[in-house]
Amino acid sequence: MTSAVSVSNLSVTYDDFKALNDVSVEIAPGESFGLVGESGSGKSTLLRAIAGLAPVTAGTIRVHDRALQGAKRDKAFYRAVQMVFQDPYGSLHPRQTIDRQLLEPLAIHGVADGERRILKALDEVGLGSGFRFRYPHQLSGGQRQRVAIARALILEPSILLLDEPTSALDASVQAEVLNLLEQVRRNHKLTFIMVSHDLGVVTHMCDRLAVMQGGRVVERLSSADLVAGRIGEDYTRSLMVASKGFQRKDVAATA
Amino acid sequence: MSTITETRPMTRREWLLSDRPQSRTQARLGRAYMTWQRFAANRLAVLGLIILLALVFVAAFADFLAPHSPYLGDLANARLLPPGSPGYLLGTDDLGRDILSRLIHGSRLTLAVVLLVAIIAAPIGLIVGAVAGYAGGWVDAVLMRITDIFLAFPKLVLALAFVAALGPGIENAVIAIAITSWPPYARIARAETLTVRNSDYIAAVQLMGASPIRIVFRHVMPMCMSSLIVRVTLDMAGIILTAAGLGFLGLGAQPPLPEWGAMIASGRRFILDQWWVATMPGIAILIVSLGFNLLGDGLRDALDPRESGQ
Amino acid sequence: MSALLTVENLKVSFPTRTGLVEAVRGVSFTLGRERLGIVGESGSGKSQTGRAIMGLTPGHAQVTAKQLSFDGIDLLSASPKVRRDLRGKRIAMILQDPKYSLNPVMSIGRQIVETLRQHENVSRAEARERALDMLAAVQIRDPKRVYDLYPHEVSGGMGQRAMIAMMLVAGPELLIADEPTSALDVTVQLEVLGILDKLVAERGMGLIFVSHDLRLVSSFCDRVIVMYAGRIVEELAASELANARHPYTQGLLNCMPAIGSDRHPLPVLDRKPEWAQ
Ligand SMILES: Nc1ncnc2c1ncn2[C@@H]1O[C@H](COP(=O)(O)OP(=O)(O)OP(=O)(O)O)[C@@H](O)[C@H]1O
Ligand SMILES: Nc1ncnc2c1ncn2[C@@H]1O[C@H](COP(=O)(O)OP(=O)(O)OP(=O)(O)O)[C@@H](O)[C@H]1O
Ligand SMILES: [Mg+2]
Ligand SMILES: [Mg+2]
Numbered sequence: 007m008t009s010a011v012s013v014s015n016l017s018v019t020y021d022d023f024k025a026l027n028d029v030s031v032e033i034a035p036g037e038s039f040g041l042v043g044e045s046g047s048g049k050s051t052l053l054r055a056i057a058g059l060a061p062v063t064a065g066t067i068r069v070h071d072r073a074l075q076g077a078k079r080d081k082a083f084y085r086a087v088q089m090v091f092q093d094p095y096g097s098l099h100p101r102q103t104i105d106r107q108l109l110e111p112l113a114i115h116g117v118a119d120g121e122r123r124i125l126k127a128l129d130e131v132g133l134g135s136g137f138r139f140r141y142p143h144q145l146s147g148g149q150r151q152r153v154a155i156a157r158a159l160i161l162e163p164s165i166l167l168l169d170e171p172t173s174a175l176d177a178s179v180q181a182e183v184l185n186l187l188e189q190v191r192r193n194h195k196l197t198f199i200m201v202s203h204d205l206g207v208v209t210h211m212c213d214r215l216a217v218m219q220g221g222r223v224v225e226r227l228s229s230a231d232l233v234a235g236r237i238g239e240d241y242t243r244s245l246m247v248a249s250k251g252f253q254r255k256d257v258a259a260t261a
Numbered sequence: 262m263s264t265i266t267e268t269r270p271m272t273r274r275e276w277l278l279s280d281r282p283q284s285r286t287q288a289r290l291g292r293a294y295m296t297w298q299r300f301a302a303n304r305l306a307v308l309g310l311i312i313l314l315a316l317v318f319v320a321a322f323a324d325f326l327a328p329h330s331p332y333l334g335d336l337a338n339a340r341l342l343p344p345g346s347p348g349y350l351l352g353t354d355d356l357g358r359d360i361l362s363r364l365i366h367g368s369r370l371t372l373a374v375v376l377l378v379a380i381i382a383a384p385i386g387l388i389v390g391a392v393a394g395y396a397g398g399w400v401d402a403v404l405m406r407i408t409d410i411f412l413a414f415p416k417l418v419l420a421l422a423f424v425a426a427l428g429p430g431i432e433n434a435v436i437a438i439a440i441t442s443w444p445p446y447a448r449i450a451r452a453e454t455l456t457v458r459n460s461d462y463i464a465a466v467q468l469m470g471a472s473p474i475r476i477v478f479r480h481v482m483p484m485c486m487s488s489l490i491v492r493v494t495l496d497m498a499g500i501i502l503t504a505a506g507l508g509f510l511g512l513g514a515q516p517p518l519p520e521w522g523a524m525i526a527s528g529r530r531f532i533l534d535q536w537w538v539a540t541m542p543g544i545a546i547l548i549v550s551l552g553f554n555l556l557g558d559g560l561r562d563a564l565d566p567r568e569s570g571q
Numbered sequence: 572m573s574a575l576l577t578v579e580n581l582k583v584s585f586p587t588r589t590g591l592v593e594a595v596r597g598v599s600f601t602l603g604r605e606r607l608g609i610v611g612e613s614g615s616g617k618s619q620t621g622r623a624i625m626g627l628t629p630g631h632a633q634v635t636a637k638q639l640s641f642d643g644i645d646l647l648s649a650s651p652k653v654r655r656d657l658r659g660k661r662i663a664m665i666l667q668d669p670k671y672s673l674n675p676v677m678s679i680g681r682q683i684v685e686t687l688r689q690h691e692n693v694s695r696a697e698a699r700e701r702a703l704d705m706l707a708a709v710q711i712r713d714p715k716r717v718y719d720l721y722p723h724e725v726s727g728g729m730g731q732r733a734m735i736a737m738m739l740v741a742g743p744e745l746l747i748a749d750e751p752t753s754a755l756d757v758t759v760q761l762e763v764l765g766i767l768d769k770l771v772a773e774r775g776m777g778l779i780f781v782s783h784d785l786r787l788v789s790s791f792c793d794r795v796i797v798m799y800a801g802r803i804v805e806e807l808a809a810s811e812l813a814n815a816r817h818p819y820t821q822g823l824l825n826c827m828p829a830i831g832s833d834r835h836p837l838p839v840l841d842r843k844p845e846w847a848q
Contacts, residue, residue, distance in 0.1 A: 020724070023716060045728025045756045046712065057468055084470035092727055092754070096670055097461035101483045103288050110479075111469040136281040139288035147613050157465065170727070173753055176613040176783035178840035181826035185836040203728075203756035210828035210837070220712075233831040248757035249830060251790030252764050456675045459723035 009068070010035040010165055010197040011056060016065035018048070018055050025051045027221040028065070035164075038191065038198040040208035040229070042245065043218030049201040050092070052218075053167045056199070057089050069165065081115060088158035092170040092201075094150035098142040104128075104153050105138045111161050127156040130193075131186060148179035152186065159190060166191075168200040172207065184211060205249045209233055217242045299563040306559020312552030320368040327362035331519045334358035341535045352537045354528065360541050363519035367542070370520045371549060374435055374504045375497050381439035383493050386446025391485060393447070394454025395477050405451065411444040416499075417506055424512045431520065434513040438503050442496060449492055453485040487564035494557035498550035505546055521546050575745055575777040576602040576624065579638035583619045583628060594619040594632075596801035602745070604775040606768070608788035608809060611798035612823065612840070617781045618667055620798075621747040624779075625664045626654045641745065660690045663743035665751045667781075669730040673722040679733045680706075680718030683740055690741045705736040710762045727754040735763060739770070745777040746770070752787070764791050785812060785824050797823075800847040819846050 011033045018026040026048045033039045041049045054060040056067055058079040067074045069087060091097035099107055108127060112120040125135055131152040142150055151171060158166060171187065172180040184207065191198060202208045208215055209229040217225040217239065225239040237243050271279070278295070282288040300306055319326060328348070334340075334357030344352040351360040393404035411419070423437035457463060458481070466480050505522025507513030514520030516527070521542040528539030583595040595616040600607070609617045623634050626646065639646045641662060646654065666672040674682055683702040687693060693701070699718075706714035709732040722730055731754045738746065748767065752760040768791070770776040782788050788795055789812035797805040797820050805817040815821055822840040 043756060045732075045754070045759050046726040047756075050726060054464075057464075059464055059467065079470070081470050084468060087468075089465070089468050091461040091465065093461060093668070093670060095668060097465055099462045099466075099480060103285070105285060105288075110466060110471070114469050114471050114475070139282040139285060141288070141292070154465075161469070170754070173727075176611075177785065177823050177827045178612050181828075181837040181839045184828065185839065188836060203754075203760075204828075205757065206828040206830050209830050210835075244758055245756070246830075248761050251786055252761055252768075253790065254768065452676070459675070 008035065008071075009033060010037070010070060011199065012068040012071075013052070013056065014066050014068075016052070016055060016067065017063045018051050018060050019063045020061065024221050025060070026055065029218075029221070029223050030065075031216055031223065031226070033197060033199060035197055036195055037214065038200065038212045040212030040215030041199065041201045041218060042203060042205060042208055042215055043224075044220070044241075045203070047218040048221045049218055050169050053089065053169050053199065053201060057087065057167060058083075084111075085115060085161045086163050087165045087167065088161060088163040089167040089169065090151070090154050090158050090171045093174055094147050094154055095142075095174070097154050098150055100142055103139050103141055104145075107153070108157055108160055111157065115161060117161075123160055127160045130159065130190065131156045132182075146179075148175050148183060151175060151179075151183055155183075155186065155190070159194070162194070163196070164194075165197045165199070168198060170201050170203070173203065180207070187211065205232070205245060217245070296563050300559050303559045303562055305555045306562070309552045309555025309557075309559060312548060313556060316368055316372060316549055316552070319365055320372045323365045323369055327359075327365040329359035329362040331358065331363045331366040332517050341531065341538070343535070344537050344541075351541050352535075354524075354538045355531065355535075360524075360538065363524060364521070364542060364545050367519040367521045367524065367545070368549075370431065370514060370518065371501060371504070371546075374431070374438070375500055377435045378439045378442060378500050379493055379497070381436075382443040383446055383489060385439075386443035387450045387482060387485060387489055389443070390447035390450025390452075391454045391477050391481050394451040395458055395473065395481055397458075401451075404447070408444045408447045411441065412448075414441075416441045417503055420503060420507060421510070421512065424507060429512045429515060431514040431518065434504055434507045437507070438500055442500060445496075446489055446492065449488055450482075450485040453488055454481050457481060457484045487560075491557055491561045491564060494553055494560055497553035497557075501546055501550055501553075574601040574603055575642060577638050577640050578602075578620075578624065579636060581620065581623060581634070581636040581639060583616070583623050583632055583634050585629070585632045593801055595623065598796075598798070598801075598803055600796060600803070600806070602777045602779065604771065604777050605794070606771055606778045606780060606792040608792035608795040609779060609781045609798060610783060610785055610788050610795060610823070612783065615798040616801040617798055618749050621664055621749050621779060621781055624747060625658060625662060627658075627664070659686065659738075659743075660741050661743055662745045662747070663738040663741065664747040665735055665738050665749055667749040669734040669754070670722060670727075672734055673730060675722050678719050678721055679725065679730075683733070683737045686737050687740045701740060702736070705740045706733070708739075708766060709733075709736045710759050711736075728756060728759060731755060732759070732763065735766075739766070742774070743776065745779075747779045747781070749781045750783070751780075753782075753784075760787075783823075784827075785820075786827065789813065802847070804846060817846075818843070 009032050014030045016026055016029045017024060029052060041052065043049055051060050055062050058077045062076060069083065105124065108124045109120055112123060117123065124138065128135060128138060133149065133152055137149065145153065172183050175183060188211065190196065200211055209232060212229055214226065214228050216223045219241050225242050237246065276287065277291045279291065282291055334353065336357045339349065339353045339357040341355055342349050342353045344350065346352060349359050353359055389404050389408065393401040419441045420437040423440060424433050427433040427436065463476065463480060466476055504513055505525065508520045508522025509526040511526065514523050516523065524542040525539045532539050579599045581595055581598045585592040585594060598620055609620065611617050622628050628634050636647060641657065680702055683705065684698040687698045687701060703714045703718060706717055711717050711729060711732055717725060717729060725733065731751065735751055752763055755763060767778055771778050780788065780792055789809045792809040795807055795809045795812055796803050797817065799819050805815060805820050807815060815824065826838050826840055828837060
């Protein structure tokens with residue numbers, strides 16, 4: 007079997023609530039895989055479960071053909087899998103300089119050439135060394151998200167989990183960050199798992215996608231199919247319709 | 262930005278306030294400078310700081326500043342002289358000792374008590390609270406129940422019990438006060454920890470593979486620091502009063518140590534006729550407590566955690 | 572249509588250590604009982620405009636305006652008490668970052684109940700009922716469960732809807748919604764917009780809808796104001812947005828990835844200094 011990430015029959019339960027219910031997805035190395043779906047359907051939970059941040063109650067997760075046990079992850083895992091969070095305002099430590107935050111993963115993993123790696127990572131996300139000793143509150147949302155991407159890349163992972171990386175950014179900055187993500191994916195031959203609720207973004211970035219609703223995957227399809235309207239499920243179709251914008255008549259009818 | 266640096270050299274102020282610092286030190290100094298500026302904008306806080314710096318100065322140079330010995334009095338000629346008597350600015354006590362000299366030397370004791378308590382109690386509270394808040398579950402339950410037990414007793418009563426058990430003396434008073442004053446700090450640290458524990462930046466360091474100990478010490482605790490510093494500073498007044506209270510009850514510093522609380526206790530016998538014997542140390546306690554309170558208030562504004570968010 | 576809100580030459584500036592930052596530099600508009608969209612890139616002053624109307628500008632900032640009045644009340648000269656009473660009850664604002672605007676150590680339901688009881692004299696039980704109804708109205712599937720959850724236990728979109736529920740529960744006459752739907756999936760987004768739309772149509776609420784999603788704004792609002800660097804660069808009817816003349820507006824429209832258009836890399840905005848003049 008050659009898959010970068012393979013999730014089978016995964017369930018995640020919070021108290022009595024099943025946030026994920028029997029979810030299976032298969033992502034090939036180098037692929038860019040999208041997750042779309044209803045708010046609260048468990049998209050973030052799926053990413054967090056892979057990362058070991060959610061209570062898995064059943065099912066297996068395999069990363070590079072190695073099975074992961076519960077929420078235990080070893081150092082090799084953290085070097086292979088990194089995550090970019092949705093909210094650029096909440097994912098950087100407010101009391102630490104950018105430099106310190108980029109240094110932290112290197113210190114934890116005992117990487118020697120920290121200096122060079124930090125400069126390279128900053129350069130790669132288009133920030134340059136002028137930003138190195140700033141605090142997060144001195145950066146704009148787009149710049150913060152670039153720092154978050156730099157931090158995720160600094161351990162040179164092969165898989166990047168992206169939880170709505172641009173939904174808190176405005177359209178012009180979103181374009182810059184999406185371009186940046188595409189570029190680093192090309193340069194590092196990364197595998198992406200990307201959550202977004204914007205079908206435009208997902209079809210732009212991903213080859214295949216899964217549609218989630220109520221803790222389950224209801225449909226898997228390729229972006230090309232979605233664009234061409236070869237859709238199996240009603241829910242997916244309603245997402246497509248809704249993406250076209252607000253229609254007043256519609257609402258009047260349902261309300 | 263760069264054009265400015267090219268045309269003329271930066272002043273030190275500009276260097277500190279630069280929004281693109283060139284080194285770790287510059288970033289840190291710049292931040293400290295901004296905190297200082299916010300602090301300095303508050304006049305009362307600066308007054309508090311001056312009072313405390315004066316206290317430190319007096320304590321450091323007590324030997325040179327004190328006109329007389331704090332222990333040896335002139336029993337024959339100088340018993341219970343009122344303030345303003347020649348050579349005895351604040352008067353003398355019943356053993357003919359110069360009150361001013363005793364106050365000056367007593368500042369060392371006060372300062373030592375305050376510092377020792379802060380050094381012992383604040384870290385205990387911080388660690389207990391941060392660990393409890395971060396670990397959650399039974400660790401949290403156990404640590405917080407212990408904290409609650411300590412909190413359930415009035416501080417002075419508990420300190421009294423400890424001193425009674427350990428025996429009177431200034432060292433034991435310090436230990437007793439430290440043991441009784443950490444629980445509120447633990448509560449504060451836990452509350453702060455709870456608000457940061459589920460944030461994405463903590464999840465991000467978890468995802469780097471950081472151990473829980475590293476996360477608590479390097480990422481969670483700094484977030485608890487400012488509220489804790491403010492609280493400890495504000496508590497200092499209370500600690501001085503507790504120490505004085507123990508001294509007053511004869512359970513803290515023992516005679517002839519010039520501890521301010523003990524001085525009040527020995528002066529109360531003549532409170533009606535020789536009011537200054539008890540009043541002068543009282544005023545000293547009042548001023549120093551006020552200093553700590555003003556400083557704490559100023560720090561609260563200067564270290565406001567919101568500043569770092571947006 | 573009488574104006575619910577009149578804003579004339581509104582300026583907001585922040586004294587900082589590197590000089591005065593002018594976040595809003597002379598914004599004027601009037602709002603009736605309609606949907607007004609404010610679009611613009613990050614940092615263009617959209618939120619600060621909304622906050623100034625709400626009276627939520629940080630203390631050290633300077634707010635000036637030739638006129639800033641809500642329903643005949645001059646907001647700038649109103650006493651803090653009058654403004655506090657207006658806030659939440661008659662004017663409400665959905666803040667941009669739900670995760671930061673919700674209290675992390677209080678359950679979602681209690682926060683809504685507290686808000687309601689601040690403004691209306693209702694019993695605990697009734698407040699709870701209304702809070703649950705409101706959560707259901709914003710399309711939260713399992714209101715009873717979510718009621719008892721803490722902010723970190725809900726998904727991004729649920730937190731945002733909880734915030735919306737909290738703001739709508741007191742029935743405001745003017746609602747400033749600062750990116751209220753940025754974390755919602757498209758179907759829920761439309762449902763939430765449907766609720767706002769109904770409030771405008773049926774109750775005559777005035778709505779200021781701040782967003783950077785130009786397509787959404789053009790389909791939802793009546794009028795759109797485009798902001799750049801603290802100024803209004805263009806004001807036009809929402810349906811006319813596609814024919815916008817200003818290159819900035821066109822650039823913003825152009826850089827969004829669309830379903831089925833295959834542009835790699837995406838065009839990015841090339842900002843011109845003269846736009847800020
Ligand atoms: N710590 C937690 N405790 C209890 N319930 C939780 C917790 N974390 C998540 N949930 C629940 O799991 C469900 C799925 O949440 P998740 O964050 O995965 O949604 P999502 O698909 O990412 O939605 P969104 O698009 O709104 O971000 C939600 O109903 C949420 O309430
Ligand atoms: N407390 C502050 N001190 C100094 N400048 C500030 C402060 N708050 C906001 N600003 C500045 O005001 C400007 C406008 O900010 P505002 O939040 O209104 O932008 P926005 O249009 O809402 O952007 P976004 O889409 O990112 O929310 C920004 O340039 C910002 O840097
Ligand atoms: Mg999510
Ligand atoms: Mg904003």
